[in-house]
Amino acid sequence: xxxxxxxxxxxxxxxxxxxxxxxxxxxxxxxxxxxxxxxxxxxxxxxxxxxxxxxxxxxxxxxxxxxxxxxxxxxxxxxxxxxxxxxxxxxxxxxxxxxxxxxxxxxxxxxxxxxxxxxxxxxxxxxxxxxxxxxxxxxxxxxxxxxxxxxxxxxxxxxxxxxxxxxxxxxxxxxxxxxxxxxxxxxxxxxxxxxxxxxxxxxxxxxxxxxxxxxxxxxxxxxxxxxxxxxxxxxxxxxxxxxxxxxxxxxxxxxxxxxxxxxxxxxxxxxxxxxxxxxxxxxxxxxxxxxxxxxxxxxxxxxxxxxxxxxxxxxxxxxxxxxxxxxxxxxxxxxxxxxxxxx
Amino acid sequence: xxxxxxxxxxxxxxxxxxxxxxxxxxxxxxxxxxxxxxxxxxxxxxxxxxxxxxxxxxxxxxxxxxxxxxxxxxxxxxxxxxxxxxxxxxxxxxxxxxxxxxxxxxxxxxxxxxxxxxxxxxxxxxxxxxxxxxxxxxxxxxxxxxxxxxxxxxxxxxxxxxxxxxxxxxxxxxxxxxxxxxxxxxxxxxxxxxxxxxxxxxxxxxxxxxxxxxxxxxxxxxxxxxxxxxxxxxxxxxxx
Numbered sequence: 001x002x003x004x005x006x007x008x009x010x011x012x013x014x015x016x017x018x019x020x021x022x023x024x025x026x027x028x029x030x031x032x033x034x035x036x037x038x039x040x041x042x043x044x045x046x047x048x049x050x051x052x053x054x055x056x057x058x059x060x061x062x063x064x065x066x067x068x069x070x071x072x073x074x075x076x077x078x079x080x081x082x083x084x085x086x087x088x089x090x091x092x093x094x095x096x097x098x099x100x101x102x103x104x105x106x107x108x109x110x111x112x113x114x115x116x117x118x119x120x121x122x123x124x125x126x127x128x129x130x131x132x133x134x135x136x137x138x139x140x141x142x143x144x145x146x147x148x149x150x151x152x153x154x155x156x157x158x159x160x161x162x163x164x165x166x167x168x169x170x171x172x173x174x175x176x177x178x179x180x181x182x183x184x185x186x187x188x189x190x191x192x193x194x195x196x197x198x199x200x201x202x203x204x205x206x207x208x209x210x211x212x213x214x215x216x217x218x219x220x221x222x223x224x225x226x227x228x229x230x231x232x233x234x235x236x237x238x239x240x241x242x243x244x245x246x247x248x249x250x251x252x253x254x255x256x257x258x259x260x261x262x263x264x265x266x267x268x269x270x271x272x273x274x275x276x277x278x279x280x281x282x283x284x285x286x287x288x289x290x291x292x293x294x295x296x297x298x299x300x301x302x303x304x305x306x307x308x309x310x311x312x313x314x315x316x317x318x319x320x321x322x323x324x325x326x327x328x329x330x331x332x333x334x335x336x337x338x339x340x341x342x343x
Numbered sequence: 344x345x346x347x348x349x350x351x352x353x354x355x356x357x358x359x360x361x362x363x364x365x366x367x368x369x370x371x372x373x374x375x376x377x378x379x380x381x382x383x384x385x386x387x388x389x390x391x392x393x394x395x396x397x398x399x400x401x402x403x404x405x406x407x408x409x410x411x412x413x414x415x416x417x418x419x420x421x422x423x424x425x426x427x428x429x430x431x432x433x434x435x436x437x438x439x440x441x442x443x444x445x446x447x448x449x450x451x452x453x454x455x456x457x458x459x460x461x462x463x464x465x466x467x468x469x470x471x472x473x474x475x476x477x478x479x480x481x482x483x484x485x486x487x488x489x490x491x492x493x494x495x496x497x498x499x500x501x502x503x504x505x506x507x508x509x510x511x512x513x514x515x516x517x518x519x520x521x522x523x524x525x526x527x528x529x530x531x532x533x534x535x536x537x538x539x540x541x542x543x544x545x546x547x548x549x550x551x552x553x554x555x556x557x558x559x560x561x562x563x564x565x566x567x568x569x570x571x572x573x574x575x576x577x578x579x580x581x582x583x
Contacts, residue, residue, distance in 0.1 A: 047472075231478050
C-alpha cells in the first residue's frame, strides 16, 4: 500500500453507538480508553491466506481467477470452496468482472506451480469446489508463493501479505482479513492491560465478505470454522461473572462466540463450525458490543449489526457516518456498537 | 540439562537449518520429538534435511523482504502455531573478511538484511502466533543467535559485528517489551564452532580448537526449554 494509506490509519475515525442509542464521533485511537476494568475484548487472530489465484482453465486455455472462499475440511489445503472469475484484475470492481469460462466437473486448472481439478460445481455458475494435487505442505508452499491476497478495487496497488495480516495474526486460516482487527496494535493492548481490560483471542476462518454478485452475496457468509482456546472461554466466563462487557472485534468473533454459546452465556472451547446468519431478531447471549467497519445494508456484515440495534439507530448511524465521510472499505474507519438496551 | 528431555508437541522454527549450528539444532530438536520447521535458501539441501530428520523444510531467504511472510505463513500453517523461533540464519558480509574501508556497501547491506532485518521481520510476522501460544499458557520464546563479534571490536569483522551488535540490542529491547506478554527473548552466543560459516571467515583455523555445533545446539536447546519454564510441560499436547 502507499505511504498515504498507512498514515491514514493513524487518523482513522470511530463512530460509537452507546447502549441508549446516543452517537459519538471519536478518533479511533480513543478505543484505548473506551472500555472499563472488567470488560473483555475478544479478537480474531486468524492470519489471512493469499486466497486469490490466477491461472489457466486447461480445457479452454482461458484465463481464470479462483478466490478461495471456505475450507471443505478445516485446515486441509487439498480442497476448497472457491469463486471463479474470468479475465481481469483487481482494478475492476468484482461486480464488473467477466464470468469464468464454462466449467465442468473434472476440468483441470493450472495456477502457477499448483495443479487443481474442478471437483464439482455448486449451485451457482461462479461457485465450485476445487481439489489441489500434491501433499498438503507442497500445496501450502504453492499457495504461499503464487497466491495473492484478495484485492479490492479501491486500493490502487496490489496488496501484499503484510498488508492483510493484522498485528495479532497467528495461524493462516482466513480467506479475507478479519479487518476490524486492523484497529488494534500492541500499544493499545498494553493500555488495556494497564486499565484492567482483559484481552483474549479466538481463531475464526473468515471467508469472503462480498463477491460483487448479488445472488452469491445473499448466501454469505458461508459456514466458517473456528477454534476457541480454553483461555478465551475462561476469559468470557470471568467477564460474565464480574458483569463485564464482552466486546467482539469484528463480525467473525460474534459468529464464533454465539455459535459456541452453551445456553448460559458461557462458551464451549474447541473447534466448531459457525453456520447460518446472525441478524434481526437474533438473541445475543455472549457479546455485548461489536467493533466493525463501515458496512452497507445487504452486506452480511451489516445485517449482523441488526442483532445489536434496531433500524432507527442503524439508519442514524449510517447517515452520520456518510455526513462525516467515514471510509467504508476494509482499511477504513470503524464503528463500535453496544447492544441496545431497547433494540 | 539432560539431552533426552521429551519435547513432543513443542512447535519450533529454525532459520538457516541446513548447515552448521542450524542443522545441529534441527537434528537435536527433531530427535527429541519437537515439531520442527526449518528454513534455508537452497531447495536441494532443504529436501535432504527434511528427509533425514522428518522436519518440515521451507525454502526461502530471510534476507529478502518478499520471502518473509510466505515463510511465516508456511511455518505457522505447518506447525499449527508456534512456541519457539530460533533466528539462526546468518551471513558474514564480505568473504574473505574485509576491513570496513574495503567493504562494499552492498555487502554491508546484505549483512544487515540477513542478520538484523530478517530476524526483525520474521519475528514480527510470527509475533501474533507466539503471543497466541503465550496466551494459551504454552509459553513462547525467541532465540537470536549472537556472537562475541557483537560485543568485541575484531578488525575485519565490521559488517558482521555491527549487524550482530544491532541484533543483540534489538533482542534486549524486545525482551523488555514482550516480557509482560509472556514471550521471552534470548540472545545466545554459541562461540566459535566448526561450521561452514567459520571456515569462510577463518579458513586456516584448526577444527580441533573449535566447538562442535552439536554441543552448542544442545546447550541452546537447554536454554530455550529453561526459558519456556514450567509452561513447556503444558505444551506437550499436539494439535488435535
